[in-house]
Amino acid sequence: xxxxxxxxxxxxxxxxxxxxxxxxxxxxxxxxxxxxxxxxxxxxxxxxxxxxxxxxxxxxxxxxxxxxxxxxxxxxxxxxxxxxxxxxxxxxxxxxxxxxxxxxxxxxxxxxxxxxxxxxxxxxxxxxxxxxxxxxxxxxxxxxxxxxxxxxxxxxxxxxxxxxxxxxxxxxxxxxxxxxxxxxxxxxxxxxxxxxxxxxxxxxxxxxxxxxxxxxxxxxxxxxxxxxxxxxxxxxxxxxxxxxxxxxxxxxxxxxxxxxxxxxxxxxxxxxxxxxxxxxxxxxxxxxxxxxxxx
Amino acid sequence: xxxxxxxxxxxxxxxxxxxxxxxxxxxxxxxxxxxxxxxxxxxxxxxxxxxxxxxxxxxxxxxxxxxxxxxxxxxxxxxxxxxxxxxxxxxxxxxxxxxxxxxxxxxxxxxxxxxxxxxxxxxxxxxxxxxxxxxxxxxxxxxxxxxxxxxxxxxxxxxxxxxxxxxxxxxxxxxxxxxxxxxxxxxxxxxxxxxxxxxxxxxxxxxxxxxxxxxxxxxxxxxxxxxxxxxxxxxxxxxxxxxxxxxxxxxxxxxxxxxxxxxxxxxxxxxxxxxxxxxxxxxxxxxxxxxxxxxx
Numbered sequence: 001x002x003x004x005x006x007x008x009x010x011x012x013x014x015x016x017x018x019x020x021x022x023x024x025x026x027x028x029x030x031x032x033x034x035x036x037x038x039x040x041x042x043x044x045x046x047x048x049x050x051x052x053x054x055x056x057x058x059x060x061x062x063x064x065x066x067x068x069x070x071x072x073x074x075x076x077x078x079x080x081x082x083x084x085x086x087x088x089x090x091x092x093x094x095x096x097x098x099x100x101x102x103x104x105x106x107x108x109x110x111x112x113x114x115x116x117x118x119x120x121x122x123x124x125x126x127x128x129x130x131x132x133x134x135x136x137x138x139x140x141x142x143x144x145x146x147x148x149x150x151x152x153x154x155x156x157x158x159x160x161x162x163x164x165x166x167x168x169x170x171x172x173x174x175x176x177x178x179x180x181x182x183x184x185x186x187x188x189x190x191x192x193x194x195x196x197x198x199x200x201x202x203x204x205x206x207x208x209x210x211x212x213x214x215x216x217x218x219x220x221x222x223x224x225x226x227x228x229x230x231x232x233x234x235x236x237x238x239x240x241x242x243x244x245x246x247x248x249x250x251x252x253x254x255x256x257x258x259x260x261x262x263x264x265x266x267x268x269x270x271x272x273x274x275x276x277x278x279x280x281x282x283x284x285x286x287x288x289x290x291x292x293x294x295x
Numbered sequence: 296x297x298x299x300x301x302x303x304x305x306x307x308x309x310x311x312x313x314x315x316x317x318x319x320x321x322x323x324x325x326x327x328x329x330x331x332x333x334x335x336x337x338x339x340x341x342x343x344x345x346x347x348x349x350x351x352x353x354x355x356x357x358x359x360x361x362x363x364x365x366x367x368x369x370x371x372x373x374x375x376x377x378x379x380x381x382x383x384x385x386x387x388x389x390x391x392x393x394x395x396x397x398x399x400x401x402x403x404x405x406x407x408x409x410x411x412x413x414x415x416x417x418x419x420x421x422x423x424x425x426x427x428x429x430x431x432x433x434x435x436x437x438x439x440x441x442x443x444x445x446x447x448x449x450x451x452x453x454x455x456x457x458x459x460x461x462x463x464x465x466x467x468x469x470x471x472x473x474x475x476x477x478x479x480x481x482x483x484x485x486x487x488x489x490x491x492x493x494x495x496x497x498x499x500x501x502x503x504x505x506x507x508x509x510x511x512x513x514x515x516x517x518x519x520x521x522x523x524x525x526x527x528x529x530x531x532x533x534x535x536x537x538x539x540x541x542x543x544x545x546x547x548x549x550x551x552x553x554x555x556x557x558x559x560x561x562x563x564x565x566x567x568x569x570x571x572x573x574x575x576x577x578x579x580x581x582x583x584x585x586x587x588x589x590x591x
Contacts, residue, residue, distance in 0.1 A: 028483060041389075043385035043386070043388045043389040046385035046386055047385060047393075047399070050386050050460065050464075051399075053460075054402070054406040054407075054460065055402075055405075055406060057414060057417035057420075057421055057457070058414070060420065060421055060427055061416070061417040061420055071425055072420060072423075072425060072430045073434070113315040113318060114315060116311045116315070117311060117312040117315035119311050120310070120312030120313075121311075121312055123308070124307060124308025124309075124311070124312075125306075125308065126306055126308035126309050126312070127309070128313075132312050132313075132315065132316040135319045135320070135323065136315065137566070138323070138566070139323050141510065141511075141514055141562055141565075142514070142518075142562050143515055143517060143518020143535065143558060144515070144518065145518045145520050145535045145539060146538075146555045146558055146559055147323075149330070149538060149539075149542055149552075149555050150323075150326035150327055150329070150330050151322070151326050153326065153330060153333060153548060153552065154322070154325060154326035154329055156343070157329055170322075172318070173318070173319070173322045173323055176318065176319070180315065205305075205307055233410075234408070234409075234410045234411060236410075236411060236412055236521060237520055241542070251411075251412055254412045254416070257416075258412055258415065258416045258525060259525065266413070266416055267420070269413070270409075270413045270416070273409060273413055274413075277405055277409045281404050288400040288401060288404060289396075289397075289469075289472075292465040292468060292469050293466075293469045
């Protein structure tokens with residue numbers, strides 16, 4: 001075998017790696033029978049360490065949100081930072097209400113547009129179908145900075161003043177691809193004969209849509225909506241470009257807190273946001289697999 | 296074949312799908328086209344552009360300082376992507392074979408969905424001069440001066456891996472989950488060693504998942520802005536930071552547009568590669584299924 005292609009080199013390396021003599025078949029089966037329980041293999045160890053790695057910073061920050069003093073030296077338990085967060089952080093909460101308004105509005109718009117588009121693309125053949133499929137995929141993969149800048153330049157080119165409206169448009173745009181893909185995945189599992197049956201029984205298109213299709217894919221639609229709310233609530237980079245005076249969202253506010261002098265109030269806020277994320281993830285527990293697949 | 300064509304009556308496809316198509320055309324395609332046009336214009340005095348054809352932006356891009364920046368961005372991105380993928384492969388394998396899949400997915404997704412600034416802030420609190428590690432080591436008497444952990448290139452790579460590891464794990468898990476693990480046993484029964492069965496049977500079969508994972512980590516890291524800004528030092532700026540500075544501080548919109556355009560072209564090429572890989576894979580699976588049917 002010549003080693004002209006990189007794949008040849010790869011196979012060569014693999015066969016070098018595999019010089020060890022294979023274990024005999026009965027011995028291996030016996031071993032496998034013994035090993036039919038969670039065990040300390042390399043992959044399980046890496047998995048466990050990765051989960052620890054992912055949670056370590058969150059745990060540290062939550063622990064120190066209960067610290068009495070400001071720094072990272074433990075001086076005693078206190079819920080003072082939580083009192084400050086809930087009772088004395090007006091600006092933070094008004095930025096949160098901005099975030100919530102934008103999240104609900106843009107997730108709602110994205111869910112309606114994305115669901116309808118998924119139904120159309122899944123069941124009909126029409127002009128620009130491929131164009132719509134392709135263009136709905138692209139925003140998901142471009143770096144956020146690029147989306148943000150292109151929108152900023154667009155809004156200034158059409159003289160649309162930056163504010164809640166521009167944030168709403170931007171958020172709807174980056175939520176749409178997720179809704180479209182998640183509902184499409186759901187429709188793919190859907191038994192088409194049900195629709196034919198409803199048609200044969202004399203249902204109109206609108207009746208079919210509202211009484212058959214939408215109830216059948218409702219879990220997918222709801223999870224797409226929740227996913228969009230999450231994406232919108234946590235977006236910083238795109239919002240950073242398209243926000244104007246008076247339209248500060250929670251991530252923008254947190255950014256200014258992180259950048260210009262850290263207050264432990266942000267640690268207290270961390271726990272609140274982590275709990276919020278856990279609730280949403282728990283609500284979506286049956287869809288985590290399809291969300292993983294659409295990512 | 297999809298049953299769409301057999302539906303009697305009118306074609307409602309456009310009525311369903313054109314609103315979204317229109318939305319993307321106006322709010323996504325048009326902005327990208329404006330960027331293309333702006334990159335060939337002259338910089339306006341106070342931001343904006345002058346309607347005069349010019350290649351200045353592209354000439355500026357090839358300055359040596361930007362070349363250095365480009366190389367650094369590429370290096371940091373490659374390093375973080377490789378680390379993420381190397382960690383994600385065993386993670387995806389462990390998850391796919393685990394009885395507690397939903398719980399593990401849950402554990403991966405919680406940090407992933409938690410506000411990114413909150414997570415960056417947590418790392419600052421850990422790595423900073425008065426951060427958790429330094430304070431703890433000092434109290435234990437192990438060090439006297441603070442270790443410079445934050446505002447370094449390594450901090451940027453560490454936090455980037457932290458932020459994008461789930462992007463690598465999820466597609467690899469999805470691919471592994473569809474993999475028939477009895478093939479590994481078959482390979483072992485036919486005399487393959489464990490590494491052979493992994494490298495020659497498992498990895499080629501999940502190739503499209505790996506490609507997706509690479510794309511979904513590489514592209515966002517390449518355009519990273521927040522992480523280098525908040526945990527990096529003066530010399531860990533990446534392309535994303537320079538583009539933002541060009542827009543907000545220097546107000547050189549043509550140059551920012553040109554940079555954005557280059558990244559857009561690269562990302563699109565990456566995605567076409569990804570789509571090509573998965574199309575080839577499903578085509579291959581179809582032919583092998585056809586062969587099996589023919590044999591039976």
